Amino acid sequence: MAEDVFLSDDLLRQLMSVGEVDLLVGMSSLHAANTVSHALDEIEESFQRNFVRQRVVIVNVGGGDNDEDSARAKGHDNLAEKGVRVPGITSLRTSHRVAANVPGSPSPGIALRTILAAADLLRARACAVVSPAASNLTPDSVANLLRPVYREKFDFVAPLYTRNKYQGLLARNLLYPMSRALFGWGIRELFSEEWAFSGRLAALCLNQDVWHEEAIQARPEAWMAISAMASDFRCCQAFLGEKSQATKGLGRDIVEVLRQTVGTLFWCLETRQSLWLDSGRSQSVPTFGPAHELTSDPTDLDRHRIFEMFRSGVTELEPILSSILDPETHSEIKSIVSLEEGKFRFKSGLWVRTLYDFAASYHHAVINRDHLVQALAPLYRGMTYSFLAEHSDSSPAEMETASETLCGEFELQKPYLMERWKAKVEVKS
Amino acid sequence: MRQTILRALEQVYGNLVHMIAEFLPRFLVMLIIIVIGLLVAFVLKYILRALLGLTKLDRVSDDAGASRVLRMAHLPPMTELLSRSIFWVTWIGFILVGLSVLGVAGLQEQISRLFQFLPEVFVAILILFLGAVIANFLSRTALLAAVNAGHPSPKILSWSIRFVIWILAISMTLEELGVARRTVISAFSIIFGATMLGLAIAFGLGGQDLARKCLERYLGDTKKKEEKEPQPL
CATH class of the missing domain: 3.90.550.10 (Spore Coat Polysaccharide Biosynthesis Protein SpsA; Chain A)
Incomplete structure (x- = not known):
């Protein structure tokens, strides 16, 4: 054996x-x-x-x-x-x-x-x-x-x-x-x-x-x-x-x-x-x-810092993100980065497309795979900030409903992932 | 007089025929060597391609970032690149051997010098390529680490690393090719040493307060960061 x-x-x-x-x-x-x-x-x-x-x-x-x-x-x-x-x-x-x-x-x-x-x-x-x-x-x-x-x-x-x-x-x-x-x-x-x-x-x-x-x-x-x-x-x-x-x-x-x-x-x-x-x-x-x-126990989280790390991360990693993300997805992310902290929201549709772009880019190995996963960190922080802001007063039942809606969005956009997965990779210099 | 001219013409004609008679077999041998070289080159190319396919070199190349460098330069994947390189190196080698068979005065010496210089050119190209891959990889590693750690100037750090590695790679390439060896080594040592010394003086002496604050911030931030973000799992 x-x-x-x-x-x-x-x-x-x-x-x-x-x-x-x-x-x-x-x-x-x-x-x-x-x-x-x-x-x-x-x-x-x-x-x-x-x-x-x-x-x-x-x-x-x-x-x-x-x-x-x-x-x-x-x-x-x-x-x-x-x-x-x-x-x-x-x-x-x-x-x-x-x-x-x-x-x-x-x-x-x-x-x-x-x-x-x-x-x-x-x-x-x-x-x-x-x-x-x-x-x-x-x-x-x-x-x-x-x-x-x-x-x-x-x-x-x-x-x-x-x-x-x-x-x-x-x-x-x-x-x-x-x-x-x-x-x-x-x-x-x-x-x-x-x-x-x-x-x-x-x-x-x-x-x-x-x-x-x-x-x-x-x-x-x-x-x-x-x-x-x-x-x-x-x-x-x-x-x-x-x-x-x-x-x-x-x-x-x-x-x-x-x-x-x-x-x-x-x-x-x-x-x-x-x-x-x-x-x-x-x-x-x-x-x-x-x-x-x-x-719903209270927690002590520095939301401002989370948002700032998202914003600086997306800005500083622009060359890397441009090689990972679809141009439309990247453009949408750049547009929400410029929003004020109080108005910032990372919509679920955009979040799902971002993840699927990362998954497809991982498959095509557009950059080193470990680097690719690390590049997700600022975007995850942005989603976290948006989630914390949106659900600060939500009940557990409302959050569960939002979770089910997000699951539905992932399933709805599965064809998008399959299309990007099977596509030929283009070099972005 | 007519006889002399005719005799001279006959002699020249005879020499020409003799030269052609001597040259033609060598030319045919050259063609045979080139054709054999082409066949050998094809065989080596396919064998190497099969062997590299077994070692999953393309996957390693993807992870190291070499594939991206190749794609940016519109070059084929690593396995294909190496296979084609071995094809051309082998065939050019046979062509040069074939040319040397012709026995043209002066050409043999030049071919011999080229043969001696070729390995250095290959090593120089390899050094440059590896330098590009390593610079790309390490600068991106530094950029990601600095961004995710909240470092104030991640791009400067990343570009500094890329700059240093490129300078090192170019110096090594020029040294390998034997181009102004002493000048290159001296220039590199002076630039690198002066840069490091300048940075050390500027940061440690001129910016001692800033250095202290950075250390305090770093040592304090590491603990604060863990407490201020939600537990992901």
Whole structure:
């Protein structure tokens, strides 16, 4: 098997001593020394409460022999071995812990590949990936991820959260509507730190020769979801509660987030053209638990700075944007840049055309693809400013309606993307 | 007298026929070499095109920005460009070998000098091309980073980087071609050193207050920026 090449002997020995399992929960504990113990206890408690009869294992992927997290996970007695039991619950099985030490600092892609290999070797029926740094990790959230796969036979489970209405705007205004319009599945959180999948999806993904790709190294979860869609596997969403604030790892730097998420989405469009280019498929996504919720807690955002960075960005990057955008789109953007801050609005039609121009230009590689994604940052800031200004007093229901309208706009303009995608590129000097 | 003239004419005619008789086979050999060279050049072109296709060179070229430089110059993609280059280099080589077979006095020496100079010309062209690609890539990288970080003068930074790399590439090209070597090296050293020294003095000494403010702003902004933008995911 392919995993024999990159799995260490120590890991293989640990896995062989575990044997076959029903459930596997994997996590990467790199740079999460303070929270890995708590995460392990939460997962253990979830197993004891919700999966008393099942054979379970936790796979912790750490970095190098000196990694404190890995040593802690390996040597840490599990709740069962310590004799700690959840009151009123008696687990019939021993839950195993496996520590996978990967040389250096394993990227999310390498960590996922290790987890998939372990799941494949152990023939796990249901698997979940969680983040030890997530503050919303509870026994219930782990169970909510695993149940749809284990009991309802779904192959991919994406999370759903309660969010502040001003957070997750990249997902709300770009990733979700664009992926829904093109791939036909309305998965809200395509990029997240926790998701679940079946053993057969794990085997499918493990055998694909994409693990050296930068997009997979940074954010592999979206690619897994799209692989499930491409193979007509069953996908669903599960409500996990409130979204935890990102502290490390994800990065709050918008440029880095764009490179990881939009870059990966564009890469998926490029490599999965047959899935979306000439098909008009549309699938509803079942949801377990409440649909995602929005809260209206106040936030402290410097809107003026966001607008100024949009305006200066579009002005300074004009030569680059002229090679990416359609002349009409570029002209419209230049005309709105000159508007006063109070009157500025980035209309949804223009935003959609802008994104589709970027996607088509990514396909034609008119400039270096990493540079192309970075050039989107000022425009994203402009859209963010416009969104914040337009919905400062909107209720969550009104925002949801606006989101659906935006999704409709993405679907309406899909022929525009297809036309630009298939067109021959012209050089703009 | 008539006999002398006739004899002289006969001799000239004989020499001419002899010369043609000697020249024609060499000319035919030259044509054969050129035709063989054409066939070899075609074969090498198709082999190279197939090999470069396997290595996905066009994709690497796209990512490096070389494809865009080529498109702007109305040149074909990298794989096609290299294949055609190997075709012409091979065929021109065979043509020159064929010409040398003619045995024309003076021509062989010139051909020999050209052969010696050709590698330097190719290296010089390569240096210029790489310089253009690197200048383009790095200046754009700097521009994007500066714009997204809110730097006050991103274009100046970008153009400075492009200017420095171009000066370096042109100096290296002229040095490779052997054109005024010492002058070029001295001029480059003086210009580059003076520019860097001037910038250091202007910023560190003349603008020490500004330098302090920039550092304070940078160190303070990095933290403020994270707090003042909505969480994207």
